Amino acid sequence: MSGARSSVEVMTLQAVRLAGVADDAAVLDRAFAAEGEVFGVLDRAGRAGLVERMTFADLQGWTLTELGAGHLAGLLTAERESLATHAVLESALAAFEPVNARFVELVSRWQLAAPGMDAASGRADLGDLLAALTQLGGQLRVVLADLVAALPRFGRYPAQYDLALAKAAEEGLRWVTGIGLLSCHVVWAELHQDLFSSLGRSRYDLPDGQR
Known part of the structure; x- marks a missing residue:
């Protein structure tokens, strides 16, 4: 296509x-x-x-x-x-869901652990977090490849996710979980919403743990 x-x-x-x-x-x-x-x-x-x-x-x-x-x-x-994109949107959403589950679990687990960290362990664990998020970014590119080829507007998500990771390495956690800016979390959530709305659906149709 x-x-x-x-x-x-x-x-x-x-x-x-x-x-x-x-x-x-x-x-x-x-x-x-x-x-x-x-x-x-x-x-x-x-x-x-x-x-x-x-x-x-x-x-x-x-x-x-x-x-x-x-x-x-x-x-x-x-x-x-x-544009006959229903099938490729469905395929992308289905492939995205397990990657999304890993992203949510990873970020949630880190947020729960972060308050108890001292400065040294916090820096080390942030490095581990960014490494894991980078791996997920690679998986995201694979998941979206056919969709980006069919609907290039979806190409912004891998690019902005990678940019947020690069900024997180320099400026810290706000580029991972912050709101009011295109952090990893915001980019990821907007992609999920875009996939659903482009299919005429809502994320709120899902059980709470899968949104």
């Missing part, structure tokens, strides 16, 4: 959805498109009531409206049907 470019509207609205509340930079980080194209979509979507500006405490940015969520669901269905 040769790769087909998703529409800029799909990529932009999905970027807003995945981020939850996204400033311009956050949308650009997630949309696989040029700045001018992305801002054009946001402008038109805002005028159509598909997105709106939200401010809550010190958090502000674009958010998807209920109308926008329904519109995006229709766009993702049309993309899946027109």
Whole structure:
């Protein structure tokens, strides 16, 4: 299957959805498109009531409206049907789930152990954690290879995961588990959500331990 470019509207609205509340930079980080194209979509979507500006405490940015969520669901269905990507999405999700379980178990186990570590053992264990996460990153690339070939917008996930790992090696744990930035955990969670929503499903359809 040769790769087909998703529409800029799909990529932009999905970027807003995945981020939850996204400033311009956050949308650009997630949309696989040029700045001018992305801002054009946001402008038109805002005028159509598909997105709106939200401010809550010190958090502000674009958010998807209920109308926008329904519109995006229709766009993702049309993309899946027109590009014939249902099978490759299903295959990628099935292959991702066991890797996801290992990722969740690894990070959770490290977080539980971290408060009791002294500085020296903490540094050593962080190194071990990053080594294990790097292995999972390699598995992630294999899992997504066919999907990235079919839908190149999914190519951002392995690249941003690897970038977060590199930053974690220099700057510490926030690039592994932090929120408000494209940490390993955030990139991983957004990928999981993207796989489900691209198939017209929700992660909340899963049992708690598998989300």
